[in-house]
Amino acid sequence: MKTLARTVTLFAALVAPTMALIGCAPDADADLDLDSLPLYSVDEEKADSASSSQVVWVRPMPGPIACIIPPCPTAEVRQVNSSSVEPIYRFDWRGLKLSAQQVKDAEAQRANMLISGKRTTATAYGQKVTVLQVSRASVQVSDKTSDNFDADRYYTVKSNTTVCVMDPCPTLTAQLLNQPKASPSQWTGVDLKRLELSQSQSAALQSEIKTGSVYLSVTAAQNQVAQASQAFRPFLAPPLR
Numbered sequence: 001m002k003t004l005a006r007t008v009t010l011f012a013a014l015v016a017p018t019m020a021l022i023g024c025a026p027d028a029d030a031d032l033d034l035d036s037l038p039l040y041s042v043d044e045e046k047a048d049s050a051s052s053s054q055v056v057w058v059r060p061m062p063g064p065i066a067c068i069i070p071p072c073p074t075a076e077v078r079q080v081n082s083s084s085v086e087p088i089y090r091f092d093w094r095g096l097k098l099s100a101q102q103v104k105d106a107e108a109q110r111a112n113m114l115i116s117g118k119r120t121t122a123t124a125y126g127q128k129v130t131v132l133q134v135s136r137a138s139v140q141v142s143d144k145t146s147d148n149f150d151a152d153r154y155y156t157v158k159s160n161t162t163v164c165v166m167d168p169c170p171t172l173t174a175q176l177l178n179q180p181k182a183s184p185s186q187w188t189g190v191d192l193k194r195l196e197l198s199q200s201q202s203a204a205l206q207s208e209i210k211t212g213s214v215y216l217s218v219t220a221a222q223n224q225v226a227q228a229s230q231a232f233r234p235f236l237a238p239p240l241r
Contacts, residue, residue: 032071032124032131034092040118040133041095054119057177058132059149061085062111071124075110077132080154080217081178089122089129091115096134096235106235112140114154114215114232116177138215138232141205141240142195147217147230154178155226158212160186168224177215188224190216195231201240205231213237 048055058077065073065087073087091110093103095117106113116136122129140147147154155174164170170186190209192202208214215232233240 030070030125032090032122032129034090034094034131037092037120037122037131037133039094040092040120040135041097042135044095045116045118045135048118055116055135056119057081057114057116057154059114059147060088060110061149071127071129073129077115078149079178080114080149081176083150086119086130088132089124090131092117092120092131092133093137094133096137098236102236106137109139109235113235114138114140137235139235141231141233142197144196145194145229148219152217152219152229155185155216155218156212157187157190157209157214157216159210170224172209172226174216174218174226185221185226186224187221187226190226190228192228192231194227194229197240204240205233208233 045055057080059080061076061078065076067073071089073089074091076085076087078085091107093106096102096106098106115132115134115138117132117134120131120133122131154177156177157172157174160170160173162170162173168188170188172187172190174185174187176182176185190206192205195202195205197205205214209216209231213234216226216228217230217232218226219229220227
């Protein structure tokens with residue numbers, strides 16, 4: 001037992017200086033203060049160039065990240081309609097103007113969200129880190145189904161206002177997220193069966209889709225009808241009735 005204690009003590013004595021040098025020792029002043037960053041909201045997002053590589057739509061990936069040396073990332077995110085994955089040190093929710101409790105709720109539900117934001121480089125513990133400044137956050141509608149990061153396509157959808165002279169007339173226009181230059185898809189409807197909603201909930205969601213406030217993950221479009229694997233509504237939206 002004494003030998004073990006001496007070994008632990010010796011190890012601690014040897015690694016302590018190294019830990020101090022690399023920033024492992026607790027130091028609140030070395031961490032990042034989000035208030036030091038310019039506020040970023042949906043208004044700033046609209047002002048940014050549509051082709052800006054820093055403005056992205058992502059799905060936070062579930063599960064913890066193994067990390068023993070600060071700065072440790074909070075999560076990894078997957079850019080939708082892409083294979084790109086990157087670590088995020090912090091999520092900056094200030095642009096959504098949430099209360100302290102709502103921020104806690106957003107962090108807890110992060111893995112169920114589709115998020116748009118700006119990747120901002122900052123410094124924590126003397127190293128460069130990436131902060132995702134959230135401008136839009138939408139939560140998945142159904143816990144009965146899940147989207148597939150690798151196979152599904154993610155869209156923003158709204159009513160089609162183009163004059164149609166030949167049936168079947170598309171009623172919806174869908175644009176791939178993260179691909180503003182891609183040609184939009186035209187759909188006659190959206191199949192929400194996989195979400196297993198009630199009839200009234202499904203009708204309410206179909207109405208919201210037409211307004212452009214809902215984002216969809218889609219497995220395929222058969223005969224111009226999109227097969228939805230998941231739908232995402234604004235974080236603060238009331239429950240579907």
